Amino acid sequence: MPYIPHDSAETAAMLEAIGVARLEDLFDEIPQALQSDVSALPEGCGEARLRREMEERAAEQAPLRCFAGAGAYAHHIPAIVWEIARRGEFYSAYTPYQAEASQGTLQLLYEFQSFMTRLTGMEISNASLYDGASALAEACLMALRLRPAAREILIPEGLLPHWRRVLDALLPMQGIRLRSLPQDPQSGRLLLPGEDFPEAAALILPQINRFGVLEEVDALAHWAESHNLLRIAVVNPLALALLKAPGDWGEQGADIVVGEGQPLGVPLAAGGPYFGFLTCRRDYVRQLPGRLVAKTVDAAGQVAYCLTLQAREQHIRRAGATSNICTNQGLLVTAATIHLATLGANGLRAAAARAHQQAQRLRALLARLPGVELPHAGPVFNEFVLRLPRPAPSVRDGLLAHGFLAGVPLIELNPADDPHDLLVACTELSEDEDLDGYASALAGVLGEA
Amino acid sequence: MPYIPHDSAETAAMLEAIGVARLEDLFDEIPQALQSDVSALPEGCGEARLRREMEERAAEQAPLRCFAGAGAYAHHIPAIVWEIARRGEFYSAYTPYQAEASQGTLQLLYEFQSFMTRLTGMEISNASLYDGASALAEACLMALRLRPAAREILIPEGLLPHWRRVLDALLPMQGIRLRSLPQDPQSGRLLLPGEDFPEAAALILPQINRFGVLEEVDALAHWAESHNLLRIAVVNPLALALLKAPGDWGEQGADIVVGEGQPLGVPLAAGGPYFGFLTCRRDYVRQLPGRLVAKTVDAAGQVAYCLTLQAREQHIRRAGATSNICTNQGLLVTAATIHLATLGANGLRAAAARAHQQAQRLRALLARLPGVELPHAGPVFNEFVLRLPRPAPSVRDGLLAHGFLAGVPLIELNPADDPHDLLVACTELSEDEDLDGYASALAGVLGEA
Amino acid sequence: MEETIFACQHEGTPVELELAIPAHLLRDDLPLPNPSELEVLRHYTRLSQKNFSIDTNFYPLGSCTMKYNPRIAHEVATLPGFSRLHPATPAVAAQGLLRSLAELQGWLAELTGMAAVSLSPAAGAQGELAGVAMIRAYHQARGDTQRQRILIPQAAHGTNPASARMAGFAVTELPNLPNGDLDLDALRAALGPEVAGIMLTNPSTLGVFERQIQEVAALVHGAGALLYYDGANLNAILGRVKPGEMGFDVMHLNLHKTFATPHGGGGPGSGAVAAASRLAPYLPVPRVVGEAGSYRWESHAERPESIGQLSAYAGNIGVLLRAHAYVRRLGHTGLQRVSAYAALNANYLMHGLRRQGYTVAFAERRATHEFIISVQDLHKASAVRALDVAKRLLDFGIHAPTIYFPQLVPECLLIEPTETESKASLDRFLEVMAQIRREALEEPERLRNAPHDLPVRRVDETLAARRLQVAE
Amino acid sequence: MEETIFACQHEGTPVELELAIPAHLLRDDLPLPNPSELEVLRHYTRLSQKNFSIDTNFYPLGSCTMKYNPRIAHEVATLPGFSRLHPATPAVAAQGLLRSLAELQGWLAELTGMAAVSLSPAAGAQGELAGVAMIRAYHQARGDTQRQRILIPQAAHGTNPASARMAGFAVTELPNLPNGDLDLDALRAALGPEVAGIMLTNPSTLGVFERQIQEVAALVHGAGALLYYDGANLNAILGRVKPGEMGFDVMHLNLHKTFATPHGGGGPGSGAVAAASRLAPYLPVPRVVGEAGSYRWESHAERPESIGQLSAYAGNIGVLLRAHAYVRRLGHTGLQRVSAYAALNANYLMHGLRRQGYTVAFAERRATHEFIISVQDLHKASAVRALDVAKRLLDFGIHAPTIYFPQLVPECLLIEPTETESKASLDRFLEVMAQIRREALEEPERLRNAPHDLPVRRVDETLAARRLQVAE
């Protein structure tokens, strides 16, 4: 019996100890009418058969060189990252409620918090949320708890549309209004709003925005400060190896910083599991959603770690908790912590710089192709929009046969976007030969039409 | 610097502590004339580049369904086997010379020895030799140490030719003669020799032989007993889940048992690393080559494990050791032990029975094809010879394009064999659809000519 | 060795940066360490060894279903053909994945007796949020906008009320009867036109099956409200009882419990939601649709009534693939065995502990996959608390059960052995519990000072909260 | 929990067998356990935690080169395209593998200054056997059949004489001078027409570079004999000095030392052999031959002079692929850095220990990648032995150095830190060694009773040999 150790003698002895005759008797409190079966499900199979079936499915599509981004990126993950993260002691442990039996996970989470506060320039980091988009929703709720009189959040159109949709799903249920702020179509950057927003709690500041363009974060933060708005920064954690930390934006720095952790050692995996991170000022710690680990001592005075401020959480505060989150994305955080340590400061900077440089190179290469344009003038990190002479989805589909996932058509993210726009991302894995291959394959596909 | 942690400040501090100016000074005792360089080697590359290159090479050939055997078999390896064996504490430990710091490896090896003695029906097992063939050479040397007056080993032609070549390389250097005993071409079985061999120390008894045929081991062992020859059994460890244990052969049982451990959780890996096992009677333990683990106690009287009878080994006995082996195949034994435990008695029997049944089925299927014959009448386990109407190598090559590695042409093992003979093996991974696919692809290839 | 990775302060090789980014957008320094690969490996490998885990310890953590996480599921889920797929890969290039997810949707629908499934929620709590949001959407679509209240038993998991609040509901808690069943009179009293629904789990968090469930469903439906099923306890009835047939309208599953995907020291999970047909239109997007050979993610435009999207992509695919592998491997017979042996193990322990003198919370009832004991007697006798029993268990290499939950039962431990533990492992637990009981009465200090043999002694959580040192 | 896997005695589900095999060839029972997957996982995971390893401990085991084993090498070597290849796969279907092995052959030839390489030996000792067998074959091919003796320094590793004997040679051991160099007078005296060759390693097992190597080579060659190089110490001179240029005729490499492939608790290794051109014809079969796009294993018929085949297939391919990955990753600059930092770490420790009062065996010499200390002074002062120092180190989480080897130096420890250890790790070792020295003088019982903090106390090896309980 797969995964069940009992043999028939053991089963019999246990039934006898309990005082019932058959296994079915253990369910005798359940009304007969409710007992049904599931024979419509398939029969089980051996491990070998399962492996074979799934290997076949996984191999149906030949591997594609990935130039798609829009929030998830094909980065290199050093071999040791998952070699360690997959160790049973991390992989098969529960949430570290019993501190003494969980010092491994707890110290690792404490180090994760240290990495994230340093990377974002903030004081407090939680130990993960589901993903970047839901972390942003939590940040908005947090901002509204910090400004109980407010009812609105200001959202630049430069926020990724799929993130925006998550806010649309989660915030209005609590009576929160979302106000959109327009981008400048030329630069691709957020326009400094002229008006006042007296009911707003916070301004969301995505650095980088959904066109891959870098915003003037200092000016925007200043504007928000002067309008007494909280600043919620949305960042790519790898880009922070180069870019100014949100803690240094404007005069006072961001109040809350969130982002998608996937670029830090998490496989693309068709969209998840990833993890969201959230850092903030120390003053706001009691409004923080999610778990938090602190360094303390044990009964012998030795350094030890434990979960802290649990009174914010659902298992203590129930309906009054800062969030309903319980299970989070621990294993991804484990990988991310090891990833950050493995790359180190220098490795992170090198990877980020290389991704940037290859994006610059590819942008230049592709912009030379006839009919291809670059709609935005603003500076970019590792991602940019390409305006194609034909609808982007069909061009993208055409490049599949050449072994390239050419990018993400903007129209697939947001039906209102220009159907010719393709969002193209590079990472440190994009080698020169790939850029050249992409350019010539694109030339070919565009030539075909 | 890959894998070297020192930064320049640390290097400088260390050089200063040593009292030299530069790293090169540490080599100042080496005659200048001997110092050269290796710039003809390639420059290094990042981990990502390395992964990419090797993934490309590994994928050059599409996967083949494997019906090749001849000593190495495509068995299912449960996922947990290498999940555990690859753990750093096993993977990156040395030979367990320091018992107190190696109880994990030591207890595992002790359990391995227990598995192997039970499987083979013997009393003593070592903790591995390089592979099955070299283990057989060690067994022969052991037999000659047990019979110091003898000079010969009797070797059935049914021994795998590549194993025989290893004996040819290793034994004559020590003045040992190898006498071949012929097989019956009809049954594919060893003929009971009529003569006496007064100078022989031992008879090698391969069960299964190189045609896949099962020998009459009791009769053969009897014959050897009555001629006062030691019996060296050569066995497939998975087949022993079904077949009579060598310890029960004849009246007295085998004296030494060796085999290739690959079927027990070791990947095919193009030929290695595998491991050889060797079990024997308790009386012979002081002639045993390789490491041996014993159960003992520690200073507090608790159960503990350690290497034992090290005086047999090269690091103590030097030129007088039972073998020169030092590094053995520890990690493969680790995997094999976990594999044996995971399958358990029932899983081993099921896998062996299934391999046998599928071989029976395939043999029947293929024998129906026009021009295809079964040259041997004897019973088989999971492997059999097929006589093809065309030379086996070209048929095998033709089946590659259909996704099958059809078997091993006997002529590639032994140039004297019939060029039309193909040795075909099944395992529990050979599913019905594969057998049918093989049969129709073979029909196609044979039809083409 | 280094106690923290931040002690590995090599300079490393600094990188020359050539960037086409305005200087004022860049940072000056990056205050992170530069450890060597071996330092990283050694540090985190050693940390890992300080954890208890399923792979190393019996872990009878009630409500958490800490069962064996088959490694073959990890292997197939992380095949490069899956793990390297970008979420924006067009469906034509992801058929193998989409087919597997479509199968999983179907299997879960069958197992739950529901009409449709969305796999997107990232964990149980997000599934709950989806479910109550669907209840809200349902009432609103009918113009029934006054239903702003959700009923929840006092014993319910904390995520239930927290999720209801996140969906904008007010919460009323309901009491249980001494026999563990719901207090139907209280329910009747609480029901009314402002009640949108009730969140239940069955078996309840008290470790017993709610026998009046059909009556409850009739009452709730009669009052125009809906029933939400918290699927965290599904292991107890897997393959035997379907929430849809009990009368529930919408539910989540904890794939990281019942379907054996790993907890990973806190996550990830998957809280797939399943709904009866009248609630199906509101399921979160996206779902897989299609048939053999042409599966795809359904578009937002196709699902105008959906409560929307809960995270940026389609859910925790890697977790879903593991759950898929688990169902495929076990099949319907194997899944049914899960609940049988989960119940066998729990009832065996419950009887064993009762024989030793422990107080079982609902001793006259069958245990389901878990059960509660209370050590209030020990507390009275020698001031030993459930916490002390829990910490002492750690010394024996056994993870503590869940303590002080459900809050209804004083000094309680919620014990869930799961079906993957052997009789030998359970017998050892019983032995250890017998010894702990003796110690509690004879040398209570041993318990109060426990643990003694772990990497650290008892951790000072109060100091942690006071100092609040949460980053280096 | 179960202490041994043999305690998991569930019956499991017995299998119905339908076999076309005569009953008298079958066995009746199979006395093996039937554990559950979780029992197996838990048992062996816990066992693993009882080991010291590179991944968890500083492991300065002299002569064994316990350096970091890069995990990327494991990853690429175990790609299914390699790990599922059957050894009888025809060359057309294995080009990616064969190309990599051909590259490795070329790289090793370049690194050793040799003409040709065979990758087939499974470990150092098998490489040695191959090498001395080649020396035998060489002399015999010239009709020089009287050369039946091999010279070996007393300090040599035990495999050297053992391998010589396996190749049918007699062995004469040569002394070393007090400064660590070989005694040339003794060498001259030993050389003669019955000497086939000499086996040396340089740096020698004394941890010093043999400065007279060119003279030695001239003497040996002058006497018609050949020089074998034991490559186990190649880490000391990697990318700087080539054995072929020192005058050696044939050698092995320990890829599992110098090239960072894992030791796996005892193996596997790879003892690739490299030979100067006059010995190349005798290299063991098979080797990879060919050029871009069409590599193949050479046939036996092509290599009539070969000493033959040492194992059933072509060697430990998985190990070779790891070594290939290592060279590719480091490149020539990285390889040269290996020896530089191996020497830096060894000399740093040697100076540090000397400053603490430890007796360094060849204090006036440079350490190479390793060096020897003797604790005979402690032995005299307080009867503490090298063994006790070794066992006490374990208490600090540091693996013991090699002890009592080479046997020349009394109460010695052979210390090899390798290049992958950080200064912090070395400094901690120095601190611990200082403390141990104090303890040895002030409380020697602490050492004699060590270890104190390991899974077991000192193990009774004498009882083990007496009882000889070697299977369950």
Ligand SMILES: Cc1ncc(COP(=O)(O)O)c(C=O)c1O
């Ligand atoms: C009964 C119950 N409901 C809900 C949850 C919440 O599930 P999750 O942790 O996946 O958010 C849990 C998990 O702890 C639970 O035990």
Ligand SMILES: Cc1ncc(COP(=O)(O)O)c(C=O)c1O
């Ligand atoms: C100096 C020396 N020579 C030879 C060997 C033998 O190598 P192997 O263990 O790979 O057979 C060793 C390894 O221990 C060694 O240290």
